[in-house]
Amino acid sequence: MKKILLALGLALSVALPALAQAREVTFTTELTDYRGDGAYLALYLTDASGAYQGTLWVAGRKSKYYKHLRGWARGSRLDPAEYDGLTGASITSGRTLKITLDLDDALIDSGYEVRVDTAVEDMRDNRADVAVPLTTGGAGTPVPGRGYVRSFRYDF
Amino acid sequence: MKTRSVIVSLAVLCLSAPVLADDDCDDPVTDWQPREHLRQKLEAEGWTIYRIKVDDGCYEVKGLAPEGFGAEASFAPATLELMELEREDDDEDEEDDEDEDNGEYGYRDNRGDGQARDKAQTNRPVPHNGIVKGRPTVTVE
Numbered sequence: 001m002k003k004i005l006l007a008l009g010l011a012l013s014v015a016l017p018a019l020a021q022a023r024e025v026t027f028t029t030e031l032t033d034y035r036g037d038g039a040y041l042a043l044y045l046t047d048a049s050g051a052y053q054g055t056l057w058v059a060g061r062k063s064k065y066y067k068h069l070r071g072w073a074r075g076s077r078l079d080p081a082e083y084d085g086l087t088g089a090s091i092t093s094g095r096t097l098k099i100t101l102d103l104d105d106a107l108i109d110s111g112y113e114v115r116v117d118t119a120v121e122d123m124r125d126n127r128a129d130v131a132v133p134l135t136t137g138g139a140g141t142p143v144p145g146r147g148y149v150r151s152f153r154y155d156f
Numbered sequence: 157m158k159t160r161s162v163i164v165s166l167a168v169l170c171l172s173a174p175v176l177a178d179d180d181c182d183d184p185v186t187d188w189q190p191r192e193h194l195r196q197k198l199e200a201e202g203w204t205i206y207r208i209k210v211d212d213g214c215y216e217v218k219g220l221a222p223e224g225f226g227a228e229a230s231f232a233p234a235t236l237e238l239m240e241l242e243r244e245d246d247d248e249d250e251e252d253d254e255d256e257d258n259g260e261y262g263y264r265d266n267r268g269d270g271q272a273r274d275k276a277q278t279n280r281p282v283p284h285n286g287i288v289k290g291r292p293t294v295t296v297e
Contacts, residue, residue, distance in 0.1 A: 022289050045287060054287030085283035088294050101292035
């Protein structure tokens, strides 16, 4: 009995902090009617100085086009380990992409930024189409993009 | 002295330009053959051509290879040399096919096939980049 309680205690001591540290965040990216092919997007985190920290999502299946997501490509070095399990189809003009994922609590209010790079075939590439600090205060506030992103927001 | 610096800078710029270019093919445009030549060459080899377009400095061909599989291939526009060939009907290329089904960059999930989307999300590997925990949920509206 004591052993079971000990095992349970150990399991909880491992599981509870992990649960407490993760926060569910939804990133909503609405595209403009840019009248082109499907857009490739990379959502990623940087520190306050703009240095790449990690990938949140990549929209667009063909890795040969990833180089056009220039800021993200440079930061991630296009290492598949950075984006495995975090890719989906490209997003067509005027549509809205919603990604919900669990992020470490320590990334919020700690000087990190969410950036979105965008690219469309035969149209210009937008490095940091969106760049917003990841803060509790900024949650729920839509911000406009500079390129194909009409608005971007995140919610906890 | 200034003139010399400018000349040196220009020379360095000219020399570095080809190195900086990220196109997959770098044939000079003056040497390009018409895409009709490529079409005739490939059709003679047994290809069925759906379309030929220019992508990253190469001719990109979509069609059926002589062996009968769907293919996307890149050719050097001057020499018409094969640069890259991707099969498009393999299971492992299923993800790419999703793009192709709805145009080059289309989004199949938009057509309301919720089951396909759920399956795709379940089959997706768990991310391991240290930032995202668990599989993300993705929707397009």
